[in-house]
Amino acid sequence: MHNKFIYGAFLLLLAGLSITAQDGVCAQFIRGADISIQTRQETDGVVYNEYGVPKDALDIFKNHSFNWIRIRIFNDPNGSIYGVCQNLNYVTVLGTRVKAAGFKLLLDFHYSDTWADPGHQTKPAAWSSYNHSQLVTAIHDFTRDVISHLRDNNAMPDMVQLGNEINGGMLWNDGRVSGSYSNWANLAELINSARAGVDDGRGTEPLPEIVIHTAYISSGGGISSTQWFYDNLISYGAQFDIIGQSYYPEWHGNFGDLTTNLTFLAGRYSQDIIIPETGEYYGYKSGKTPEGQKAFLEELIQRIQAVPNGKGRGVFYWEPTWVWSSGVGYKCLFQPIAGNWRNVNMLMGMEAFNTPYGDITGNGIVDFEDLPDFFGLWLNNNCAHTGLLDLDDNCLINFYEFSALAQNWLESGV
Ligand SMILES: [Ca+2]
Numbered sequence: 001m002h003n004k005f006i007y008g009a010f011l012l013l014l015a016g017l018s019i020t021a022q023d024g025v026c027a028q029f030i031r032g033a034d035i036s037i038q039t040r041q042e043t044d045g046v047v048y049n050e051y052g053v054p055k056d057a058l059d060i061f062k063n064h065s066f067n068w069i070r071i072r073i074f075n076d077p078n079g080s081i082y083g084v085c086q087n088l089n090y091v092t093v094l095g096t097r098v099k100a101a102g103f104k105l106l107l108d109f110h111y112s113d114t115w116a117d118p119g120h121q122t123k124p125a126a127w128s129s130y131n132h133s134q135l136v137t138a139i140h141d142f143t144r145d146v147i148s149h150l151r152d153n154n155a156m157p158d159m160v161q162l163g164n165e166i167n168g169g170m171l172w173n174d175g176r177v178s179g180s181y182s183n184w185a186n187l188a189e190l191i192n193s194a195r196a197g198v199d200d201g202r203g204t205e206p207l208p209e210i211v212i213h214t215a216y217i218s219s220g221g222g223i224s225s226t227q228w229f230y231d232n233l234i235s236y237g238a239q240f241d242i243i244g245q246s247y248y249p250e251w252h253g254n255f256g257d258l259t260t261n262l263t264f265l266a267g268r269y270s271q272d273i274i275i276p277e278t279g280e281y282y283g284y285k286s287g288k289t290p291e292g293q294k295a296f297l298e299e300l301i302q303r304i305q306a307v308p309n310g311k312g313r314g315v316f317y318w319e320p321t322w323v324w325s326s327g328v329g330y331k332c333l334f335q336p337i338a339g340n341w342r343n344v345n346m347l348m349g350m351e352a353f354n355t356p357y358g359d360i361t362g363n364g365i366v367d368f369e370d371l372p373d374f375f376g377l378w379l380n381n382n383c384a385h386t387g388l389l390d391l392d393d394n395c396l397i398n399f400y401e402f403s404a405l406a407q408n409w410l411e412s413g414v
């Protein structure tokens with residue numbers, strides 16, 4: 001340990017001489033969780049435990065190397081469906097809490113009052129009679145107003161997803177491209193108008209990366225449908241930075257199909273790639289175990305990191321804190337203690353996300369590629385940038401943190 005620290009101190013000197021301060025933007029691998037329901041679960045009395053000790057679930061995620069949080073937003077959710085409660089006020093409160101804890105934030109616009117997915121893209125009721133040009137204006141203004149409100153409340157998203165699982169387009173039937181519809185020009189215009197809304201709402205904050213989210217991985221890879229969608233969308237001029245593909249093993253093929261699809265995406269398109277949603281059972285269905293859930297997540301992370309040209313940016317686990325209801329609850333990352341669904345303990349699947357402190361790039365080892373980002377924040381007193389690297393929460397990266405990094409030098413465990 002002593003030798004490691006001396007070696008680390010030498011690196012500090014070296015890095016201090018050669019690396020100029022940067023703004024803390026780093027290409028870290030995304031270890032994310034979609035916790036959209038968490039506030040509602042907490043309100044209803046759910047207590048989250050880490051190894052049997054009650055904690056803020058955000059701290060449990062932090063302790064297991066999660067660095068991003070995803071939150072969905074509906075236009076006007078009426079609350080009659082348990083999971084559909086994320087209006088702007090709800091998202092603002094949770095988003096502020098998430099950003100204050102140091103996480104980066106992906107905001108997921110459904111552009112509907114309820115679930116949007118490949119089979120459902122129902123326009124918000126308030127927009128139901130709008131023609132195309134009115135929808136183009138409405139999606140811009142709604143997006144702008146959400147982003148500016150979040151910005152003003154210290155909940156600025158770092159990444160924004162325009163539509164949820166839009167295999168068949170969005171805001172049906174105006175932006176529909178499934179069934180007998182082929183409204184590609186409308187869809188591209190809606191996406192670009194929403195993107196302009198993000199830009200117009202961000203003020204002086206950096207423009208968040210824009211994600212298009214589909215669910216096109218399937219048995220055999222799902223290449224032809226994936227290519228049909230993204231070739232069309234791009235040829236009609238839609239502007240976006242990241243392609244997101246859902247991957248649930250119960251619906252979207254095996255790991256070979258996943259790799260086939262992501263390798264195709266990396267070779268054909270300029271965009272980076274994320275898995276914005278995944279989930280695997282730990283029980284409830286035959287053959288499903290906590291050990292299997294953890295092994296699934298470990299292999300999933302490895303396969304995303306193995307996408308060619310470093311284009312696999314990361315993964316978000318879908319609703320790990322949603323512990324009620326048999327279908328969803330048995331796919332989360334907590335299980336009831338003594339049958340009590342209001343007192344739940346972390347599953348070992350959470351540990352699949354572990355990476356050593358100091359592994360900023362998230363390749364699983366503390367190495368030279370982590371140093372520019374670490375020393376870019378050295379003594380630069382900025383709470384907004386130090387984030388999860390700041391172990392003692394004093395908004396400063398200094399020898400306290402460096403010692404922790406040096407202890408882990410070239411280690412891949414935790
Ligand atoms: Ca690293």
Ligand SMILES: [Ca+2]
Nearest residue numbers: 390392394396
């Ligand atoms: Ca500190």
